[in-house]
Amino acid sequence: MIVLTPAVARTWEEKSLQAGDRMKDLMRQAVDGALRELRPFLPQPSTALILVGSGHNGDDALLLGLELKELGWDVDFLLSHSPGRRTHPDPRVKAKHWKKATLWPAKPARFLKTRTPRLVIDGLLGLGVTPPPRPTEAGILNWITHEKRRSDLYVALDLPSGLHPVTGQASESVFPADLTLALGSVKSGCLKDSALPWVGQLRAVPIDFAIPPPKPLADFFLPCEAHSILPARPAKAHKRSSGVVHLWAGSSQFSGAAALTSMGSLRSGAGYVRLFADRPIPESLSPSMPELLLHPLEPSQHPPPELFLDGATALVIGPGLPPSADLKKFLTQLLPQTTIPIVLDAGALEVVAHHPQVLTSATGPILLTPHAGEFSRLLGAPVQDRAESALVWLKKFPSTFLIAKGPHSLVAGPDHPLSFNSTGGPAQATAGMGDLLAGLLGGLLAQGIPPFDAARLAVLWHGLASDLALRHGGPSTLASDLSSTLSTAWRILAGRAQ
Secondary structure: EEEEOOHHHHHHEEEEEOOOOOOHHHHHHHHHHHHHHHHOOOOOOOOOEEEEEEOOOHHHHHHHHHHHHHHHOOOEEEEEOOOOOOOOOOOOHHHHHHHHOEOOOOOOOOHHHOOOEEEEEOOOOOOOOOOOHHHHHHHHHHHHHHHHHHHHEEEEEEEOOOOOOOOOEOOOOOOOOOOOEEOOOHHHHHHHHHHHHHHHHHEEEOOOEEEEEOOOOEEEEEEEEHHOOOOOOOOOOOOOOEEEEEOOOOOOOOOHHHHHHHHHHOOOOEEEEEEEOOOOHHHHHHOOOOOOOEEEEEEOOOOOOHHHHHHOEEEOOOOOOOOHHHHHHHHHHHHOOOOOEEEEHHHHHHHHHHHHHHHHOOOOOOEEEHHHHHHHHOOOOOOOOHHHHHHHHHOOOOOOOEEEOOOOOEOOOOOOOOOEEEOOOOHHHHOHHHHHHHHHHHHHHHOOOOOOHHHHHHHHHHHHHHHHHHHHOOOOOOOHHHHOOOHHHHHHHOOOOO
């Protein structure tokens, strides 16, 4: 789904209405899609409070509230302003719905008395309002913020009220969303790192407008869009034609990294996966991963570069490895020798952070997978906003590809618009997730997928597998949990499963 500024998003909607779209039909798409994205997050039906502003955002919220009633929720509507003779674009909303609503500054008693987890839907302010909110809306936002309990679910439609839709800066009064549902397009301010405390998790609701979309600022990659870059598996495929991944991963301190990286590559569809690691690690993995090819190394020994390259179509270096002079020497020898794609993670990123000149000798695509701390060390400066920092990085190293991990992980590469990921969430904040992702990415690259597409696909697939695992557990997902959900997630991306 495309990322737009609010002004461009409004113009797109207005021109679509002029071209023949009906507001009630667009609203129906928005509400149906919002409910679809909301369902996996919903607790058991209890009390829902719908904050209804005076614009179309409030109309969306009111209609969503009626849908929640059908699902068994006790729904209260809180209006910011008297409805007067206000009519709703959808004829199913009757005058009685406005008359039964609570008008601020009155407060809904049922919502206040409920002790089970509650749901709050924010439809106070739309795209046309620039913070700070007016006194009435500010009063509602301050009150609902004070009322929030840890067990409640707070959901914003399009963007949290009180958040600047372009800069992502929060006013003194802002809706503290746990989940934001972007309608039609993702508004640029919601993707700023400064907006994360207020946006929460971000999910997208596509809307089919009557006219083609405008040129986007960036991309918010959805599972329903992945089919266009999924690799085909020809009838004549064989092990070697499906790609060969070589991994140098794992150490005595982080032995699990080797297992998780290997599992990611094995699940990716690659034909062969060969692990280079200190001798005790391959020996321990042999019974549990019989498909894995093993090359034991003596302690503190790096793989011979010629052997590490021999027959490989993609390389992964660094998961579970400490940064060392030996690792630096290996990268210095390896990078000028090959044109196949190389994924650098963990210990290899630390080497690059201290010796960035090793990248200048690379003759093939280099994909770096830093989390926030690693990204700061790569840049040599704090990262205030990943998108801005990614552009700074690409100016320094224009031939590299960057996967800046975190909420809606960012993929950046030369000659491509920035791409944000739409799957996964805070449940992935567990050890080993990055190791699994690095292996998955290496396997996709080995199959010949272009680096930018492979990075987007790996992050999307990884996050979706975590979302599926979370449906059967919580509060987090383990990297090993994803071994049982990656295949189902792939079928969803291919359009072959729900």
